[in-house]
Amino acid sequence: MLDGSEGAVKQKAIELIVRYAKVLGAQELCRVTWADLFCGCHEYLDVSGSDDFDAVFSKMSLCSELPVKLKAMADHCICYSGVEPDCTEVPDQMLMALPKRAQNQLYLSRFVDAGVVLSGNCIPYLTGFTPLAGEHFVSCESSAVLFINSVWGGCGNGDGIEASFCAAVCGRTPLWGKHLPANRQATIVVDIQSVPQSIHDWDALGHAIGSKLPAHAVPVLKGGFNRPNAIQLKSFFASLACAAGTELCHIMGLTPEASAIEKTLGAEKCSDLLAVTAADIAATIERLNPHQRQKIDYISLGCPHYHIDEIRRIADYLDGRQIHPETCVHIWTAGTIKYQSDRCGYTKVIETAGARILTGSCPSSRGYPGGVSTAAYDSAKQRMSAEQETDAKLFYGSREQCLRSAVSGYWEGP
Amino acid sequence: MGTTRVLHGRGALAGVAEGPALISKRTITGWGGIDIHTGKVVEPGHPLEGMSIKDSILILDGSRGSNGWSVFFHSAQVAGCGPAGLVFPKLDSRTALTAAVLNIPLVTDLREDIFSLIRVGDRIRVDGDKGTIEILGQP
Numbered sequence: 167m168l169d170g171s172e173g174a175v176k177q178k179a180i181e182l183i184v185r186y187a188k189v190l191g192a193q194e195l196c197r198v199t200w201a202d203l204f205c206g207c208h209e210y211l212d213v214s215g216s217d218d219f220d221a222v223f224s225k226m227s228l229c230s231e232l233p234v235k236l237k238a239m240a241d242h243c244i245c246y247s248g249v250e251p252d253c254t255e256v257p258d259q260m261l262m263a264l265p266k267r268a269q270n271q272l273y274l275s276r277f278v279d280a281g282v283v284l285s286g287n288c289i290p291y292l293t294g295f296t297p298l299a300g301e302h303f304v305s306c307e308s309s310a311v312l313f314i315n316s317v318w319g320g321c322g323n324g325d326g327i328e329a330s331f332c333a334a335v336c337g338r339t340p341l342w343g344k345h346l347p348a349n350r351q352a353t354i355v356v357d358i359q360s361v362p363q364s365i366h367d368w369d370a371l372g373h374a375i376g377s378k379l380p381a382h383a384v385p386v387l388k389g390g391f392n393r394p395n396a397i398q399l400k401s402f403f404a405s406l407a408c409a410a411g412t413e414l415c416h417i418m419g420l421t422p423e424a425s426a427i428e429k430t431l432g433a434e435k436c437s438d439l440l441a442v443t444a445a446d447i448a449a450t451i452e453r454l455n456p457h458q459r460q461k462i463d464y465i466s467l468g469c470p471h472y473h474i475d476e477i478r479r480i481a482d483y484l485d486g487r488q489i490h491p492e493t494c495v496h497i498w499t500a501g502t503i504k505y506q507s508d509r510c511g512y513t514k515v516i517e518t519a520g521a522r523i524l525t526g527s528c529p530s531s532r533g534y535p536g537g538v539s540t541a542a543y544d545s546a547k548q549r550m551s552a553e554q555e556t557d558a559k560l561f562y563g564s565r566e567q568c569l570r571s572a573v574s575g576y577w578e579g580p
Numbered sequence: 581m582g583t584t585r586v587l588h589g590r591g592a593l594a595g596v597a598e599g600p601a602l603i604s605k606r607t608i609t610g611w612g613g614i615d616i617h618t619g620k621v622v623e624p625g626h627p628l629e630g631m632s633i634k635d636s637i638l639i640l641d642g643s644r645g646s647n648g649w650s651v652f653f654h655s656a657q658v659a660g661c662g663p664a665g666l667v668f669p670k671l672d673s674r675t676a677l678t679a680a681v682l683n684i685p686l687v688t689d690l691r692e693d694i695f696s697l698i699r700v701g702d703r704i705r706v707d708g709d710k711g712t713i714e715i716l717g718q719p
Contacts, residue, residue: 188592189671189677189688210652213656308610324672324673324674325647325673382642411645551612554611555612
């Protein structure tokens with residue numbers, strides 16, 4: 167492949183993967199069977215100075231000055247698209263200007279032609295992207311890497327956007343890090359000295375742990391907490407990955423590689439211990455809410471994209487209620503989940519109340535509607551990301567607090 | 581001029597680069613921590629906020645926050661605002677990929693605590709062939 171005998175695009179892709187392996191000190195590559203890719207005409211691509219797909223893809227994804235033509239991803243690799251630059255499926259709610267929309271559609275169509283499934287969400291593990299235990303995957307989404315490594319035993323590193331594209335094209339990635347069993351053992355015990363119950367409790371806990379974890383840590387959680395479900399873990403892992411860059415987190419009594427703490431910790435007995443208390447979590451919530459109660463212009467819910475059960479509960483709450491006319495509420499999910507929501511009538515209830523269900527993106531990728539000076543979220547990840555994305559005053563609370571705020575028009579959280 | 585202090589590690593990407601140190605034990609967040617058009621650190625409250633990675637020797641203790649980490653440094657480089665050399669005391673997958681993408685001199689696997697020896701603005705030479713980091717001068 168390196169000599170170009172399998173085509174120029176595979177040659178360029180494997181060149182980056184080999185350079186990446188050499189930097190890591192990896193001796194071998196492994197076969198990648200699932201790839202979750204950051205497709206579309208995202209804003210960062212503007213620096214390439216071109217709007218030609220192959221020129222942009224070559225420079226920004228394959229790291230090649232020589233333009234090569236993308237024809238197909240590796241045949242043995244199932245490829246999904248991740249979050250898109252805007253909510254392409256709901257054109258009347260898009261913020262992107264018309265010429266850019268056409269360019270985005272062209273880019274997406276080239277990926278479809280190359281064999282990529284347009285999935286357009288940040289929860290691929292809930293929409294059919296299912297690497298099994300020991301299977302090697304790549305993903306552009308940090309919370310997906312953490313979820314799949316931890317809950318399913320799939321093997322993936324954080325890598326980055328260029329490496330996931332190159333791995334999808336050449337079907338290989340360096341055999342290093344979480345691809346090797348020896349590196350999947352816990353390095354630090356996290357003693358959870360609180361009892362998280364709600365999705366919000368788990369979301370805040372993820373941020374509290376992530377704020378205290380040392381770099382490169384693989385935590386194992388122990389304590390008297392109740393077993394979280396997949397929806398709670400979705401929020402927990404998103405907060406943790408955002409705050410600490412964690413790629414793998416074991417949970418005693420729950421995740422498959424944490425069957426016994428001694429085994430999880432490996433041959434080198436791990437003495438590092440981190441306690442996370444209810445006071446740490448309260449401090450996290452306080453830190454993310456530095457402002458007095460005031461009028462709320464914008465509420466973004468669904469980071470990570472909502473599961474259908476979360477949308478069902480929102481419809482239950484909003485049935486018969488009305489969103490404040492000066493508060494804009496966006497609820498983000500995957501296209502397939504919106505389809506379920508439409509069938510169940512949840513979308514109609516929610517939109518009758520004055521909120522919108524949007525798919526494919528989030529404020530981090532598409533930006534903010536005009537005139538937003540206060541914004542609220544039920545996700546620590548989105549709340550943290552927003553600091554770099556908007557000058558608005560930011561608020562963080564539970565989904566219920568955000569919904570009460572949506573109705574009153576004023577912040578009803580902590 | 582006194583004796584130049586030399587730190588040793590593994591040269592992981594070849595070449596030699598010189599520049600002012602942009603160093604922080606607190607790494608820069610992965611999504612939106614850098615303005616890709618200017619190279620400036622824009623993460624609110626970060627110790628390096630307002631400083632530029634352009635032509636610097638960037639020294640960070642790992643990555644944080646997003647699998648988009650590499651594209652921010654890569655985009656800054658494409659926009660003409662990338663760093664000259666890199667030092668990551670210990671690699672993770674995101675920092676390693678960033679180095680591979682930028683393809684500039686990198687020294688890693690350090691034995692000494694570089695954060696106690698180098699300050700922002702110190703003149704640094706990174707030699708990715710020899711695996712050395714020289715402190716040429718401190719302001």
